[in-house]
Amino acid sequence: MIRLLFLIAALAGILFDVAGAFAVSPDSAAIATVVAVRGQVTATTPHGVVRTLVIKGPVFEEDILRTGKQGRIQLLFRDASIISLASDTEMILAEYHWDQEAKTGKMKTRVKEGTFRVMGGALTKFVPQNFTTETPTATIGIRGSMYAGTVRGNSLSVVFQGGKGIDITNAAGTVAITTPGFGSQVSSTDQPPSPPKKLSGAELGIFNETMTGTPPEEKQTGKSDQEKTPMKKKREVGDKTPAGKKEMNEAPSASSTALASEMALKDLSGQELGVDSVPPQLTTALPVPVPVPPVLYEPKDNPDNLPVILPPAVPVPPRDGISGYKGTFKGISTPDLGAIGGDFLMEVNWHSGKAVGGMKDQTTPYGGPVFFFGTVKDANLTDIHIFGSDAGDPPSSTIPTSLTDGVSLLSGAGTGGFAGTQVESFTASATGGEYSLRIPGTPLVSQWEVTVSAARGPQDPLDLTSLKGTSLWSGFAVGVSENVNGPDVERKLFMNTVADGIDEEFILAIDRDLGTITGRFKAPQLNRMSTATSSTTTLGSVIGSNFGGLELEIGGSHGSAYVLDDAMMAIIGCSGNCINDDSTSTPVFNVGLTPYGNYLVTEVPERQFSDYVSWGHWEITHQEPDGPDMVDTVDDMYHTHVPYSLWIAGQRTPASFVDSLLNKTTFVGHYSGRAQGQVIDSMNHASPLTNGRTNLAIDFGQASVVSAVTGALSFDEVTLSINSAASLLTGQGFKASIVNPGVIDSAVNGVFYGPTVNAIGGNFQAELSTQRYLGIFGGNLVNGPAR
Numbered sequence: 087m088i089r090l091l092f093l094i095a096a097l098a099g100i101l102f103d104v105a106g107a108f109a110v111s112p113d114s115a116a117i118a119t120v121v122a123v124r125g126q127v128t129a130t131t132p133h134g135v136v137r138t139l140v141i142k143g144p145v146f147e148e149d150i151l152r153t154g155k156q157g158r159i160q161l162l163f164r165d166a167s168i169i170s171l172a173s174d175t176e177m178i179l180a181e182y183h184w185d186q187e188a189k190t191g192k193m194k195t196r197v198k199e200g201t202f203r204v205m206g207g208a209l210t211k212f213v214p215q216n217f218t219t220e221t222p223t224a225t226i227g228i229r230g231s232m233y234a235g236t237v238r239g240n241s242l243s244v245v246f247q248g249g250k251g252i253d254i255t256n257a258a259g260t261v262a263i264t265t266p267g268f269g270s271q272v273s274s275t276d277q278p279p280s281p282p283k284k285l286s287g288a289e290l291g292i293f294n295e296t297m298t299g300t301p302p303e304e305k306q307t308g309k310s311d312q313e314k315t316p317m318k319k320k321r322e323v324g325d326k327t328p329a330g331k332k333e334m335n336e337a338p339s340a341s342s343t344a345l346a347s348e349m350a351l352k353d354l355s356g357q358e359l360g361v362d363s364v365p366p367q368l369t370t371a372l373p374v375p376v377p378v379p380p381v382l383y384e385p386k387d388n389p390d391n392l393p394v395i396l397p398p399a400v401p402v403p404p405r406d407g408i409s410g411y412k413g414t415f416k417g418i419s420t421p422d423l424g425a426i427g428g429d430f431l432m433e434v435n436w437h438s439g440k441a442v443g444g445m446k447d448q449t450t451p452y453g454g455p456v457f458f459f460g461t462v463k464d465a466n467l468t469d470i471h472i473f474g475s476d477a478g479d480p481p482s483s484t485i486p487t488s489l490t491d492g493v494s495l496l497s498g499a500g501t502g503g504f505a506g507t508q509v510e511s512f513t514a515s516a517t518g519g520e521y522s523l524r525i526p527g528t529p530l531v532s533q534w535e536v537t538v539s540a541a542r543g544p545q546d547p548l549d550l551t552s553l554k555g556t557s558l559w560s561g562f563a564v565g566v567s568e569n570v571n572g573p574d575v576e577r578k579l580f581m582n583t584v585a586d587g588i589d590e591e592f593i594l595a596i597d598r599d600l601g602t603i604t605g606r607f608k609a610p611q612l613n614r615m616s617t618a619t620s621s622t623t624t625l626g627s628v629i630g631s632n633f634g635g636l637e638l639e640i641g642g643s644h645g646s647a648y649v650l651d652d653a654m655m656a657i658i659g660c661s662g663n664c665i666n667d668d669s670t671s672t673p674v675f676n677v678g679l680t681p682y683g684n685y686l687v688t689e690v691p692e693r694q695f696s697d698y699v700s701w702g703h704w705e706i707t708h709q710e711p712d713g714p715d716m717v718d719t720v721d722d723m724y725h726t727h728v729p730y731s732l733w734i735a736g737q738r739t740p741a742s743f744v745d746s747l748l749n750k751t752t753f754v755g756h757y758s759g760r761a762q763g764q765v766i767d768s769m770n771h772a773s774p775l776t777n778g779r780t781n782l783a784i785d786f787g788q789a790s791v792v793s794a795v796t797g798a799l800s801f802d803e804v805t806l807s808i809n810s811a812a813s814l815l816t817g818q819g820f821k822a823s824i825v826n827p828g829v830i831d832s833a834v835n836g837v838f839y840g841p842t843v844n845a846i847g848g849n850f851q852a853e854l855s856t857q858r859y860l861g862i863f864g865g866n867l868v869n870g871p872a873r
């Protein structure tokens with residue numbers, strides 16, 4: 087099994103005290119400084135001289151580094167590269183030199199055994215070809231990136247964590263990895279590296295334990311941290327310990343962390359490296375755990391009656407319920423070194439061990455929401471998966487002129503931790519990249535790093551206990567997919583008309599105990615609309631009839647997190663090809679998804695309207711051969727995105743209960759709720775519909791006649807009147823039409839939710855001569871219960 091992890095800030099549990107790290111080495115031959123160390127770590131010279139490494143101590147070329155069973159170390163090199171070693175690891179610093187003026191140099195390391203992490207500095211920016219890590223089975227090359235690896239005997243496992251990419255090479259072949267979170271394994275020197283594979287949460291979690299696990303003897307004692315840690319006296323007059331000196335088990339202060347960031351901008355001789363040679367992770371202070379107030383008491387065996395400070399209590403997360411955290415994030419992006427920051431929100435389900443949340447960059451008007459989910463392990467949040475999209479820089483032209491021009495996608499990873507006896511605070515750090523969607527291949531635009539600080543809010547009495555068990559949801563979705571280089575020229579519309587059919591469906595299988603989601607979305611593509619050339623263009627003009635559609639996988643092995651029915655997220659993926667492009671006239675899936683920007687999220691709780699149904703947004707991106715846009719001759723980049731792509735789902739009413747009402751009662755159900763959608767005008771411009779309301783009347787006793795379903799979907803821009811034909815109200819749901827004057831084509835599809843038709847949900851579309859409407863709707867039964 088590949089044992090790897092996104093290590094974002096540093097090895098957890100290693101205490102950072104890098105202030106003054108570069109000023110202590112009297113030997114100008116030192117190539118790096120120890121900025122963090124724990125347990126037994128030694129360096130052996132080529133002549134066999136062994137020395138114990140300590141904080142701020144120097145390391146030299148050709149040193150052989152060895153960590154003990156509980157040993158960990160982090161080194162900061164002259165070019166600002168960082169190498170971290172976990173326990174039971176051996177690495178040789180075979181060759182290193184860096185010329186700051188000439189911006190040239192070389193680093194070659196050899197790992198014989200163990201687990202390591204590399205964050206490239208100036209060397210990987212200016213001469214990446216000269217930066218390599220050798221192992222018994224393969225050599226790793228870096229291109230301005232971050233990666234981690236494990237060597238066990240003749241086996242090498244590697245994960246790419248961000249940047250431009252890495253290459254893994256041996257005599258049998260080479261593999262390039264450019265997608266964060268993907269890894270490769272090499273089993274022997276005569277076997278090529280395995281193809282890049284996305285690592286599962288379990289694989290990442292095992293590696294996390296290797297890097298940050300509790301020492302074995304601590305696990306065996308069964309003692310609390312307070313029992314294991316000797317009590318320390320409060321500082322008194324005459325204490326010889328320097329005021330700035332830290333004990334090895336103290337956390338760094340905010341000032342020391344900030345100083346560490348400042349000191350990282352200098353090389354070992356004190357010379358400034360220059361901004362262009364410093365990787366982004368060194369320009370932002372690492373997150374500082376929120377301190378827990380010390381506990382003072384007067385022990386009976388203390389003759390001087392001196393107050394004694396007990397070590398902070400270890401956070402003990404709850405085993406059930408939901409907690410919310412609110413705070414801020416801040417950081418920096420490169421290469422422009424621009425500041426980023428804004429609001430941070432997170433909800434944690436302590437029963438399932440999952441967390442979901444969002445961040446909104448307030449430093450730019452073009453920033454979109456960024457989402458994340460992760461897994462709670464003890465008092466840590468691991469395997470944080472970050473994703474989203476934004477508008478990037480305002481487009482300067484139809485054809486992209488730079489990587490930052492237009493829509494971009496965000497992807498990253500991070501780690502975090504809870505502090506306080508009531509887990510009342512949360513800190514985290516994360517890194518990632520921004521990728522251009524306007525350029526085929528979604529190239530990397532910039533890299534970013536952020537830190538998070540948040541506090542736990544008051545708990546809702548309804549959230550003291552988490553929901554348990556499993557649930558199968560079904561429902562409907564609509565999607566608006568735009569060619570980002572010509573959104574008003576080529577637009578694709580997707581919509582399923584059946585909630586759980588063979589060829590069309592929207593299904594979510596939810597495991598509330600494991601906190602996971604597994605689902606599928608199959609839908610045809612509605613007739614593509616032609617290029618608008620005037621206000622008289624008919625939107626229904628067909629370039630081709632039904633162009634296949636899509637078949638997507640939701641969550642499952644791609645990743646997901648469930649916290650509440652109105653707080654869940656999932657990555658969307660597909661096995662091979664899952665979209666039919668415009669190159670064929672038959673519905674053949676011949677296009678896959680790009681690596682970034684594919685996800686499903688719920689809308690915020692404040693905008694949900696029912697206890698029986700949830701709704702939200704979804705996005706996907708794909709690249710297909712150049713179509714008839716006449717805008718360019720490069721591949722078309724498509725983005726199915728917020729706010730136009732919507733879904734609604736819940737646990738269906740049993741068909742047997744619906745059947746018990748049909749044509750057997752005089753009950754007319756009145757449903758009121760919310761509607762969401764968009765309008766595409768005569769010039770093919772899309773815009774959201776606002777303040778949508780659902781008001782439908784369903785006559786269960788007249789299911790087989792005309793007008794069993796009547797009502798309207800009302801928006802500020804339009805009111806869409808609804809009526810059904812005969813026999814379209816069944817145990818499986820209902821279908822109806824939009825009957826406004828001038829309608830060319832329309833469809834309304836809905837089903838019932840809750841044990842006794844307590845709610846409805848569905849989707850709709852209507853094509854008129856000058857507009858097209860598309861969206862979802864839902865409502866609660868306001869005159870129930872059904873009888």
